Amino acid sequence: MINREIYNSILADFKRKKVIVLLGARQVGKTTLLEGLSSKEKKCLFLNCDNLDDKLLLEEKTSTELKLLLSSYEIIFIDEAQRVKNIGLTIKMIGDLKLAGQVIVTGSSSLDMANEINEPATGRIIEYQLFPFSLSELAAHTSEREEQRLLEQRMIYGLYPEVINEPTDAKRTLVTLANNYLYKDLFTYKGMKKPDILQKLVRALALQLGSEVSYNELSNLLGVDRETVENYINLLEKCFVVFRLDSFNRNLRNEIKKGKKVYFYDNGIRNAVISNFAPLELRNDVGALWENLMICERVKRNSYSKNFAIPYFWRTHNQKEIDLVEDQDGILTTFEFKWNTKSKTSIPKIFAETYPNSIFKVITPDNFWEFVK
Structure with missing residues (x-):
């Protein structure tokens, strides 16, 4: 157990x-x-x-x-x-x-x-x-070393209990979850009129993982009005399929003020939605998978520890960005997620000048335990 x-x-x-x-x-x-x-x-x-x-x-x-x-x-x-x-x-x-x-x-x-x-x-x-297993829960059961060894597997197949307990059957489990269980409550809900649109929307969100989401673009892509897109994303949140981060803005004129990013509560479900369980070396979305995994783990950590930090992402109109900004009692801690441990990155100069007391950390496979525990 x-x-x-x-x-x-x-x-x-x-x-x-x-x-x-x-x-x-x-x-x-x-x-x-x-x-x-x-x-x-x-x-x-x-x-x-x-x-x-x-x-x-x-x-x-x-x-x-x-x-x-x-x-x-x-x-x-x-x-x-x-x-x-x-x-x-x-x-x-x-x-x-x-x-x-x-x-x-x-x-x-x-x-x-x-x-x-x-x-x-x-x-x-x-x-x-309650979320799918956290990396901390798994490490407490085995060890941090073992979970470090399995990190790529977790990025691809996620952390649902059945996937962890029956890893050889992970693909079938995830496809069954994505097709049969995930939307079970949604399809019987009184506000759900176009289930086929919902499935197309989930796939579109999965393909945009880690990117800012435009309701207008999704509306055009799916052939429905903007309000329907927003309502369906709201329903997906309430069924714990996805969650949103709002854009952080306080002072700068060119900060994006109404932006949204959408993340999946589980990497395995996201990959099942797009039918891609390829190994990391064959993928072009490794950075997005790492970002999704780390932000999910942070959400679990903060929820379980009753930490009420408010999460955001930050971006300006000239493409300066930070993956995660946490506001806890007025103290800003910022995080960049890099799968490549040799990547060099620093806090955007304009953010540091505008919010001079903020803390900046880069989260990689070499140092993520402190971030998720």
């Missing part, structure tokens, strides 16, 4: 007597984590809402009915809760019951979960996000 970094944090939150909500993409290990949190000494209830019978146990119930269902258990797991109609109201009622047992809810998309849970259940929940 590879230990997850948030396991102890979730256990520690049991004493707070709030509903714990665990969000994350399908197949990242939420159910396995729940099983690890269960205890032979405690009476547990496990409801999987992909199962119709379990789902109906929770739908349109009064607080009295919910109390009758749940109160005799010490731990209650509600898996794939986004399947339950009006799940936010249900969680609010469960939170108000002040049950003696701990309730843990998981969801593989925040499409309705985010809207329905956060508003009615404010103050009653503690929210976590």
